[in-house]
Structure formats: structure tokens, C-alpha cells
Amino acid sequence: xxxxxxxxxxxxxxxxxxxxxxxxxxxxxxxxxxxxxxxxxxxxxxxxxxxxxxxxxxxxxxxxxxxxxxxxxxxxxxxxxxxxxxxxxxxxxxxxxxxxxxxxxxxxxxxxxxxxxxxxxxxxxxxxxxxxxxxxxxxxxxxxxxxxxxxxxxxxxxxxxxx
Amino acid sequence: xxxxxxxxxxxxxxxxxxxxxxxxxxxxxxxxxxxxxxxxxxxxxxxxxxxxxxxxxxxxxxxxxxxxxxxxxxxxxxxxxxxxxxxxxxxxxxxxxxxxxxxxxxxxxxxxxxxxxxxxxxxxxxxxxxxxxxxxxxxxxxxxxxxxxxxxxxxxxxxxxxxxxxxxxxxxxxxxxxxxxxxxxxxxxxxxxxxxxxxxxxxxxxxxxxxxxxxxxxxxxxxxxxxxxxxxxxxxxxxxxxxxxxxxxxxxxxxxxxxxxxxxxxxxxxxxxxxxxxxxxxxxxxxxxxxxxxxxxxxxxxxxxxxxxxxxxxxxxxxxxxxxxxxxxxxxxxxxxxxxxxxxxxxxxxxxxxxxxxxxxxxxxxxxxxxxxxxxxxxxxxxxxxxxxxxxxxxxxxxxxxxxxxxxxxxxxxxxxxxxxxxxxxxxxxxxxxxxxxxxxxxxxxxxxxxxxxxxxxxxxxxxxxxxxxxxxxxxxxxxxxxxxxxxxxxxxxxxxxxxxxxxxxxxxxxxxxxxxxxxxxxxxxxxxxxxxxxxxxxxxxxxxxxxxxxxxxxxxxxxxxxxxxxxxxxxxxxxxxxxxxxxxxxxxxxxxxxxxxxxxxxxxxxxxxxxxxxxxxxxxxxxxxxxxxxxxxxxxxxxxxxxxxxxxxxxxxxxxxxxxxxxxxxxxxxxxxxxxxxxxxxxxxxxxxxxxxxxxxxxxxxxxxxxxxxxxxxxxxxxxxxxxxxxxxxxxxxxxxxxxxxxxx
Amino acid sequence: xxxxxxxxxxxxxxxxxxxxxxxxxxxxxxxxxxxxxxxxxxxxxxxxxxxxxxxxxxxxxxxxxxxxxxxxxxxxxxxxx
Numbered sequence: 002x003x004x005x006x007x008x009x010x011x012x013x014x015x016x017x018x019x020x021x022x023x024x025x026x027x028x029x030x031x032x033x034x035x036x037x038x039x040x041x042x043x044x045x046x047x048x049x050x051x052x053x054x055x056x057x058x059x060x061x062x063x064x065x066x067x068x069x070x071x072x073x074x075x076x077x078x079x080x081x082x083x084x085x086x087x088x089x090x091x092x093x094x095x096x097x098x099x100x101x102x103x104x105x106x107x108x109x110x111x112x113x114x115x116x117x118x119x120x121x122x123x124x125x126x127x128x129x130x131x132x133x134x135x136x137x138x139x140x141x142x143x144x145x146x147x148x149x150x151x152x153x154x155x156x157x158x159x160x161x162x163x164x
Numbered sequence: 165x166x167x168x169x170x171x172x173x174x175x176x177x178x179x180x181x182x183x184x185x186x187x188x189x190x191x192x193x194x195x196x197x198x199x200x201x202x203x204x205x206x207x208x209x210x211x212x213x214x215x216x217x218x219x220x221x222x223x224x225x226x227x228x229x230x231x232x233x234x235x236x237x238x239x240x241x242x243x244x245x246x247x248x249x250x251x252x253x254x255x256x257x258x259x260x261x262x263x264x265x266x267x268x269x270x271x272x273x274x275x276x277x278x279x280x281x282x283x284x285x286x287x288x289x290x291x292x293x294x295x296x297x298x299x300x301x302x303x304x305x306x307x308x309x310x311x312x313x314x315x316x317x318x319x320x321x322x323x324x325x326x327x328x329x330x331x332x333x334x335x336x337x338x339x340x341x342x343x344x345x346x347x348x349x350x351x352x353x354x355x356x357x358x359x360x361x362x363x364x365x366x367x368x369x370x371x372x373x374x375x376x377x378x379x380x381x382x383x384x385x386x387x388x389x390x391x392x393x394x395x396x397x398x399x400x401x402x403x404x405x406x407x408x409x410x411x412x413x414x415x416x417x418x419x420x421x422x423x424x425x426x427x428x429x430x431x432x433x434x435x436x437x438x439x440x441x442x443x444x445x446x447x448x449x450x451x452x453x454x455x456x457x458x459x460x461x462x463x464x465x466x467x468x469x470x471x472x473x474x475x476x477x478x479x480x481x482x483x484x485x486x487x488x489x490x491x492x493x494x495x496x497x498x499x500x501x502x503x504x505x506x507x508x509x510x511x512x513x514x515x516x517x518x519x520x521x522x523x524x525x526x527x528x529x530x531x532x533x534x535x536x537x538x539x540x541x542x543x544x545x546x547x548x549x550x551x552x553x554x555x556x557x558x559x560x561x562x563x564x565x566x567x568x569x570x571x572x573x574x575x576x577x578x579x580x581x582x583x584x585x586x587x588x589x590x591x592x593x594x595x596x597x598x599x600x601x602x603x604x605x606x607x608x609x610x611x612x613x614x615x616x617x618x619x620x621x622x623x624x625x626x627x628x629x630x631x632x633x634x635x636x637x638x639x640x641x642x643x644x645x646x647x648x649x650x651x652x653x654x655x656x657x658x659x660x661x662x663x664x665x666x667x668x669x670x671x672x673x674x675x676x677x678x679x680x681x682x683x684x685x686x687x688x689x690x691x692x693x694x695x696x697x698x699x700x701x702x703x704x705x706x707x708x709x710x711x712x713x714x715x716x717x718x719x720x721x722x723x724x725x726x727x728x729x730x731x732x733x734x735x736x737x738x739x740x741x742x743x744x745x746x747x748x749x750x751x752x753x754x755x756x757x758x759x760x761x762x763x764x765x766x767x768x769x770x771x772x773x774x775x776x777x778x779x780x781x782x783x784x785x786x787x788x789x790x791x792x793x794x795x796x797x798x799x800x801x802x803x804x805x806x807x808x809x810x811x812x813x814x815x816x817x818x819x820x821x822x823x824x825x826x827x828x829x830x831x832x833x834x835x836x837x838x839x840x841x842x843x844x845x846x847x848x849x850x851x852x853x854x855x856x857x858x859x860x861x862x863x864x865x866x867x868x869x870x871x872x873x874x875x876x877x878x879x880x881x882x883x884x885x886x887x888x889x890x891x892x893x894x895x896x897x898x899x900x901x902x903x904x905x906x907x908x909x910x
Numbered sequence: 911x912x913x914x915x916x917x918x919x920x921x922x923x924x925x926x927x928x929x930x931x932x933x934x935x936x937x938x939x940x941x942x943x944x945x946x947x948x949x950x951x952x953x954x955x956x957x958x959x960x961x962x963x964x965x966x967x968x969x970x971x972x973x974x975x976x977x978x979x980x981x982x983x984x985x986x987x988x989x990x991x
Contacts, residue, residue, distance in 0.1 A: 021281075031199075036193070037193070037196070037197075037199075037200040038192065038193015038194065039193070040197070040367075040368070040417070041199065041369070041446075042367040042368065042369070042417075042449065042836075043449040043835065043836050044448060044449060045449065045835055045836070045837065047449075047835060047836035047837045048367055048449075048836050050367055077193070078191075078192065078193040079192065079193050081191075081192070082192055087188070087191065087192070091188075091191035091192065092191075094187075094191050095183045095184065095187035095188065095191060096183065097801075098181070098184070098641070098801035098802060098804075098805055100184075100187070100190055100191070101418075101639070101640050101641065101802075101805055101809065102366070102367075102368070102415075102416060102417050102418045102419075102639060102640075103186070103189075103190030103191075103195055103415065103417070104197060104366075104367045104368040104417025104418060105367050106190050106191055107191075107193045110191060126845075128844075129844040129845040129847070130844075130845045132843075132844040132845075133843040133844050133845040133846075134843075135843075135844070136367055136836060136841060136843065137367070137844075138364075138365050138366055138367055138418050138420070138809070138813070138841065139418055139640070139805070139809045140805055140808060140809050140812075141805075141808035141809045141810075141811055141812030141813075141842075141847065141850045142812070142842075142844040142847055143808045143847075143849050143850045144801075144804075144805060144808070145844070146844070146849070320953065320954075320957075321923075321950065321953050321954075322919050322954070334919050335917065335918075335919045335986065336917060336918030336919040336921075337917050337918055338918060424989075493986065493989075496986040496988070497986075497988060500985070500986075512918070514918075527989065531989075572917075572985065573915055573917065573962060573983035573984075573985060574962035574964075574965045574966075574967070574981065574983045574985075575964075575965050575981055576965060577965040577966070612967065612988060614969070614988065615969065616969065678989070679988070679989075759969070759970055759971055761966060761967065761968045761969065761971060761974075762966055763967070861966060
């Protein structure tokens with residue numbers, strides 16, 4: 002099968018890659034571009050470990066073809082921190098012990114940011130339903146919910162201070 | 165063993181909640197897990213798996229696959245040497261079927277190729293001729309004398325004559341006169357239970373990268389709970405010397421017991437040796453479910469006698485476990501732990517293991533205990549209902565405590581069950597009102613906790629910082645806890661310590677991260693290694709001062725003279741001693757190597773409120789509180805995390821998770837869509853109450869924490885659901901169709 | 911002499927006794943004497959046993975001292991998760 006040339010933007014950087022027509026965006030990110038922060042837990046869209054944003058929309062990158070990234074803006078966990086300054090969600094996950102093994106953490110961070118970008122003040126129930134597509138087997142979710150809510154508070158306070 | 169534990173000790177670092185050292189790597193995506201590495205010239209391998217539950221392999225033709233461009237090596241069982249040791253040979257045969265496939269998903273061949281796509285295409289070209297054999301996947305069916313035989317000749321000497329060849333193992337525990345005990349009871353309840361096999365469900369599939377250099381030297385990178393065990397097993401299976409196989413543990417994306425053995429590592433090594441190139445294998449989720457270890461499935465009968473005032477007079481349990489297609493001793497631990505929470509005049513447990521055409525069992529958090537204690541705690545709850553007694557009062561009345569002859573033989577030392585039950589009774593959760601259609605359940609739980617073989621090196625750097633090298637993969641924050649204990653013992657701030665997990669070339673043998681052993685045993689070795697370094701630093705200070713080393717003590721991170729004749733010298737800090745170490749005798753390091761004993765048993769009590777939807781059969785968990793004796797909680801946030809995570813795995817086991825086999829003996833739900841683990845929207849917050857009853861076997865009082873919390877949820881949920889719907893359930897999981905069936909009386 | 915409590919299914923190999931007496935000062939001596947006096951126990955001892963001495967469980971330590979008055983309980987060797 003002939004490879005396809007794709008021009009895209011990943012975490013703000015213009016990126017070009019070649020991929021097979023049947024190759025998932027997940028495989029492209031991990032195997033061709035070295036973005037191994039995007040994790041594969043199932044390959045069938047059930048676990049959310051490979052969550053990325055595609056033009057701002059939260060997707061499982063295992064269910065998107067690499068070719069579909071043409072002209073799109075892709076966001077991965079590698080793009081959350083600004084230089085050595087962690088995103089408030091990242092800092093909050095460390096501060097609130099919201100990760101154990103950490104394999105689900107990149108996907109959950111990307112998913113949580115996607116929620117807070119559109120709803121800066123979610124209820125716990127909204128948050129739990131939003132994250133229902135991201136499996137975590139270590140934490141029982143409790144500390145994840147607390148960490149996201151704490152980060153949301155920090156982000157609202159920062160926004161208020163700047164507003 | 166150390167019994168120098170001091171209840172009044174004031175800790176400076178232990179008991180605080182510093183950030184975990186691997187935190188930034190894990191939130192930025194930089195942490196390297198099993199599948200995250202590559203090597204120059206690397207090949208990708210795929211494994212062909214059996215579509216049959218049980219079949220003879222008549223022939224395997226790999227010629228067409230080998231001819232496919234890009235295919236570099238193919239292996240089958242013919243490429244491996246049979247092992248004399250039965251346990252090792254079982255591991256090997258589980259990695260690659262020999263003559264017979266024993267379960268759906270059993271590996272029969274593997275291909276290494278230049279790309280994953282070519283390897284997948286090559287699998288389709290391998291022609292395996294099978295002759296189907298009769299199969300059995302249910303433990304009770306497998307024990308019948310006329311059951312299809314999974315493997316013959318595997319029973320050990322504990323099994324009486326005349327049983328099905330599938331029965332491989334038998335055990336009996338207990339004490340007292342059980343018949344007299346039942347005769348003294350006012351009420352006797354006898355019930356039978358079944359629990360489904362469940363999977364550990366780690367989100368990271370197994371992955372490894374094997375690289376041979378020449379014929380007999382290799383490096384292996386893999387996600388594992390024990391790199392030393394991987395080395396021991398793989399070196400034996402490959403016919404290598406242990407020193408020539410260096411195994412490095414990646415960051416591990418969850419294990420829970422399931423990564424204490426090998427599945428793909430010997431296959432990757434064999435392919436790499438054959439191809440002369442690095443070989444990477446990453447399992448798919450389907451492979452993880454079909455071919456890696458679930459827990460045992462079980463069928464259990466329990467009989468308990470009680471007086472009207474709630475005193476247990478006798479208890480008896482018969483446990484039938486299946487650990488899949490290979491002999492399995494997990495039932496021992498079920499039979500030992502079933503009644504561990506109770507002080508009983510008479511108790512007897514009988515355990516049986518039977519072979520079935522299912523994947524080989526791997527350990528899962530407190531292996532063997534959850535299902536046994538589920539059955540016992542369900543019967544105790546029914547007795548409480550029958551006699552209109554408070555379930556916490558009854559447990560308190562019969563609780564095991566210091567001096568109790570345990571159901572598994574030894575007499576208990578200091579244990580925290582009574583304190584844990586009292587904490588539950590005093591908690592507002594226990595007294596909160598319930599709404600209509602809601603039910604409250606509780607259960608006690610227990611785990612032994614392990615010690616084991618451990619090596620730690622602790623290096624004092626010349627700038628006054630410290631490196632700790634240990635050999636157990638960090639699955640719950642242990643690097644933080646170990647750094648905390650080193651800091652505590654040395655009198656340094658936590659930030660001055662960096663703890664790393666070493667490869668197999670860097671330390672002596674360390675047992676697998678299992679049985680909640682690491683914070684206890686590695687922590688104890690770290691404390692001893694720090695004490696070793698402190699003694700050396702005191703000697704250096706004594707030499708500098710020209711006084712006797714015995715006249716120097718270590719206080720708050722510094723050597724200082726002590727005693728009447730020591731002389732007056734200002735204290736020398738660790739940094740000051742380290743800075744001149746080259747001039748005073750060379751680098752300073754502490755070590756400790758031992759086989760740790762003295763792990764303290766751990767008890768927990770869980771309280772849960774549920775509401776059952778009578779239309780759909782769905783159970784909603786409304787409120788959940790975990791009470792557990794953790795011994796000293798080194799990092800309370802990570803202790804809470806263990807309690808919460810274990811509880812939620814138990815909730816999944818109770819409500820939804822199960823291996824479902826069809827009539828054809830094939831697994832019907834090998835994916836997260838159909839094998840449904842709890843998601844965030846299923847759950848409330850999981851509240852935690854940590855009790856700290858010090859373990860007498862550890863200088864800080866540390867017990868293990870991680871296993872116990874998966875034990876109580878099964879019965880706590882079952883008791884809550886049974887009380888909510890007014891019907892006693894005796895089968896797990898209590899999935900919506902089962903609850904609907906119970907409600908409709910079918 | 912040390913009185914060793916064995917678990918129930920091993921009684922088939924100890925003439926029905928749940929408690930046997932052997933001359934031993936350490937874990938290793940105890941295992942050797944048990945295998946010698948009751949050969950039927952040898953396969954289990956080879957597979958692995960733990961020993962609880964006064965409530966503390968030792969998984970392998972050969973040189974663990976055993977006092978005649980100690981409570982000594984033989985247990986299966988445990989492996990875990």
C-alpha cells in the first residue's frame with residue numbers, strides 16, 4: 002500500500018509525516034513521531050489511554066487514521082506543559098497523589114483539560130461522566146476527581162486575577 | 165527479628181506527603197513503560213494463538229510464513245527445551261503450547277518481522293492442524309469423575325485416590341472439635357457460593373524488548389513486578405547463565421499480581437536469538453485477556469453455627485478453585501484466610517484445585533482470599549439478619565485479637581482488627597439513614613503480607629546527597645516511601661534522597677513486588693542500609709576528631725560526640741563528612757541484604773451503601789468507606805490510594821467483572837467493552853480511615869497495605885445488595901441480569 | 911523436643927497426628943527431621959513450606975532458632991500478588 006504524506010500541527014509545531022492508509026493516528030504518534038506519552042491500552046477505543054485532541058475535540062487516537070490529521074491541530078500530553086512550567090492539572094495530579102502507575106495519566110490529563118476548556122467549573126458528576134471513557138485501574142478515581150477540581154479552582158482564580 | 169519498635173517515636177519525614185519522584189515524568193508523558201522503547205534494527209513480533217479450548221496440535225506448517233518477505237524468525241515449542249522442574253516447565257508451556265493447546269488463546273507460534281503488519285500477515289500464513297479435544301471450563305464440572313481431562317498425572321500426593329485427574333491439589337486447615345461446635349449452636353446456616361474469574365485489568369498490556377548479543381548474552385527490557393524473577397525464569401528456559409541476561413524493569417503500567425510471571429519474554433528472547441536482531445513484543449488487549457493470568461474461579465460451601473447472642477461456635481468451608489489449565493496452589497491461601505478475622509473454638513476448611521481449560525492463573529491482589537472471605541462474610545451477615553443482631557457487634561464479639569489462635573495455625577500477635585471494627589462503628593457512615601430501596605453492607609478482610617529476599621545499596625554522595633538503589637518495581641509510590649525512610653533514618657530532608665529501581669546486574673536478588681512486601685521489606689533493608697552508612701560516617705568523624713567511634717552518635721543528620729570522655733567537638737553534618745570522604749578512607753555506602761521475615765498481617769473493614777434499580781437490575785454504589793490497619797502509614801496519600809484502588813477493584817469483581825465462556829470453551833468478552841471494569845461515573849468518592857497499629861516486626865511499625873483492600877468489597881457489596889432487595893445472593897458478579905433473575909424468582 | 915503443628919491434609923502422612931514432636935533447634939533441623947521421621951511430608955517440604963514461630967511467619971530462613979517452648983506451626987509456602 003502506498004504511504005500518504007500528511008501535514009499537520011502537533012502541540013503547536015508544524016509536522017509532516019508519511020503513513021499507511023490503514024495506520025492509526027496512535028501508531029503514527031508513537032511509532033513515527035516518538036510521542037510515546039500517548040499510551041495504548043486497548044486499541045479499540047475503550048480505555049482512553051490514547052486520548053488526544055483533534056481540532057479541540059477529544060478523541061481516542063487509536064480510532065483516528067493518521068491520514069485524518071491532515072490540516073488539523075493535534076494536542077497530546079507532551080504539549081500540556083509550557084517549557085518547564087507544568088500545566089495546573091499536571092501539578093495538581095502530583096500534589097493530590099492522583100496517579101499511581103501513571104499509564105492512564107496522559108489520557109486523563111488531556112481529557113480533563115478538554116473538559117475544563119469548555120466548562121471551567123464542572124460538578125463532580127459532570128466530571129465523572131466526562132472521564133467515564135478513561136479507565137484507571139489503580140486509584141479508584143477518587144484522587145483524580147479531587148485533583149481535577151483543585152486544578153479547576155486554580156485555573157478559575159488565575160483567570161479571575163487576569164480578567 | 166527487630167522488635168525495637170517504639171510507639172512514641174516522633175517522625176520527621178515518615179508520615180508526611182511529599183511529591184513522588186516519578187511524578188513529573190508521568191504527568192508529562194516522559195516515563196518509559198514496556199512498549200515505549202525501540203532499538204536499532206528492531207523487529208516486531210506477533211503471536212499466533214489457539215482458537216480452541218482444548219486440542220491436539222497435529223502439525224504446524226510455517227513454510228509459507230517464513231517465505232514472506234520481511235519475516236526474520238519463527239518459533240514454536242520445538243525451539244524451546246523442556247524443563248525438569250515442573251513449575252518452570254508449566255511456565256514454558258504456558259508461553260508456547262507443546263503438542264496440545266489447553267485454552268482459547270494459548271500461544272502456538274510466533275513470528276518476528278520488520279514491521280508489525282508483516283508479522284500479522286505472516287501469522288495468517290501459518291497452517292496449524294488441530295484435532296479438537298473435549299474441554300471443561302467450570303470448576304465443579306471439572307471435578308466430576310467423568311469430566312474431560314485437561315492434563316493427566318498432575319495431582320500431587322495430597323489428593324486422595326479416586327478423584328478426577330483434574331484435581332491436582334488438596335489442603336485442610338483448622339482446629340477444635342467442629343462437630344461439638346455445631347452441636348452448641350442455636351442457629352446453623354449453610355450456603356454455597358460461586359465467584360467468577362476476574363482479570364487484574366492493568367491498563368498497560370505486557371510488552372518487552374529482547375536483544376541478544378551473540379549466542380549467550382542478552383538484555384531484556386520489560387514491564388514486570390520482578391526483574392530478578394524474570395531473569396531466573398528466562399535464563400533457565402533459554403539455557404543461559406543468569407549473569408549474561410540483564411533484565412531492566414520499565415515503569416510498570418499496573419500489575420496487581422498479574423506481572424509476577426512471564427508470558428512473552430521467553431518468546432521475544434528466542435526470536436531475538438534466532439533472528440540476531442532486537443525483538444519487541446507488545447500484547448494486544450485481546451491477548452491480555454485470553455492469555456495472561458486471571459484470578460481463580462471458585463465454588464465454595466460455607467457452614468457456620470452461632471448462638472442466639474451472636475457467638476460463633478463453629479465454622480466449616482469447602483473451597484473448590486480452578487487456576488486454569490495448570491496446577492495451582494492458590495486455594496491454600498483461601499483455605500487459610502477464610503475465617504482469619506474470627507476467634508473460633510472450632511474451624512475447618514478444605515481446599516481443592518481442579519484443572520480447567522482456562523488460562524494459567526496469575527496472582528491478583530491477596531490471591532485466594534477475596535472469594536473465601538466473601539463466602540464466610542456472607543454467611544455471617546445472614547446469621548446476623550436471622551438473629552436480628554448488629555453485624556458490627558457480632559464481628560466485634562468474635563473478632564480475632566492478640567492471643568487468638570488463628571484459623572490457619574499460629575497465634576496472633578498485635579493485630580488491628582478490633583480497632584478497625586470500632587472505628588467503623590464510631591463512624592458517621594454507619595449511623596447515616598438509608599433511603600427506600602437502599603441497603604448497607606459490611607465485611608471484614610485480611611491478608612498475611614510478605615517479607616522476602618531484598619537487597620538495598622545506599623550511597624553517600626560527596627555533595628551531601630544520597631542515592632538509594634533498590635530492586636523492586638514501583639507500583640504504588642514505593643520510591644517515595646523508601647526515600648522517606650532513608651531520609652528519616654539519616655536525618656536528611658526528603659529532597660536530598662533519590663531512589664532508583666536497579667536492573668538485575670546492579671544488585672543481588674530481590675523477590676517480586678508481591679504480597680504487599682515492598683514498603684515493609686525494602687523499607688526495612690533501606691533503614692538497615694542507612695544505619696550501616698551512619699556507622700561508617702560516625703567512624704569517619706571519630707577518626708577526624710581522634711576519639712573512639714563508640715563515643716560518636718548520630719543526631720539529626722550529624723555525627724556528634726557523646727559520653728563523658730568524648731571531648732567537645734561541634735557536630736559534623738552528613739554533608740561535611742561526605743565532603744572529606746576521599747581523604748578519610750574513600751566513598752561511603754551502606755548496604756543491607758536479607759530475607760525479611762516479620763511482616764505483620766493486615767485487617768480491613770469496608771462499609772458500603774447501595775441502591776438497586778429493580779427495573780434494570782443495576783446497582784448504584786452510593787457511599788463507601790474503607791477502614792484499614794496499615795501499621796505506620798509512611799506516605800498516607802499512597803496508603804489511601806491503595807485502599808481506594810483495591811476497594812474499586814473489589815467493587816468491579818462484585819458487580820460486573822467476569823470471564824464469560826461459551827459452550828465452545830472460548831472466552832466471549834476479551835475486551836474492556838464487554839469485560840467491564842468500574843469507570844469514574846460508576847462510583848462515589850471512596851472515603852478512607854487509616855488505623856496505625858504498629859507492626860512489632862518493623863522498627864517504624866510498617867505493615868503491608870496493598871492487598872487487604874480488595875478482600876472486603878465482595879461480601880460488603882453482596883451483603884448490601886442482599887439487604888437492599890430482601891433476597892440473599894450467592895453468586896458473583898451481581899451483574900444486572902443476575903439481579904433481575906433473582907428478583908423474578910428464576 | 912519441639913511440638914510442630916501441621917495442617918490437616920498432612921495428617922495422612924503423620925499417622926493421623928495433627929501435632930508431631932521432633933528434636934530440632936532450627937528451622938532447617940526441623941525440616942530435615944520431619945522429612946526423615948515422616949517421609950510422606952518430604953514432597954510438600956521440597957515444594958516449599960513456611961514456619962510460624964510464636965506467631966511470626968518465616969518463609970525460608972533455615973537458621974531461625976526454635977525454642978522447645980515455642981509455638982511452631984508448619985504452613986504452605988505462600989506466593990502472592
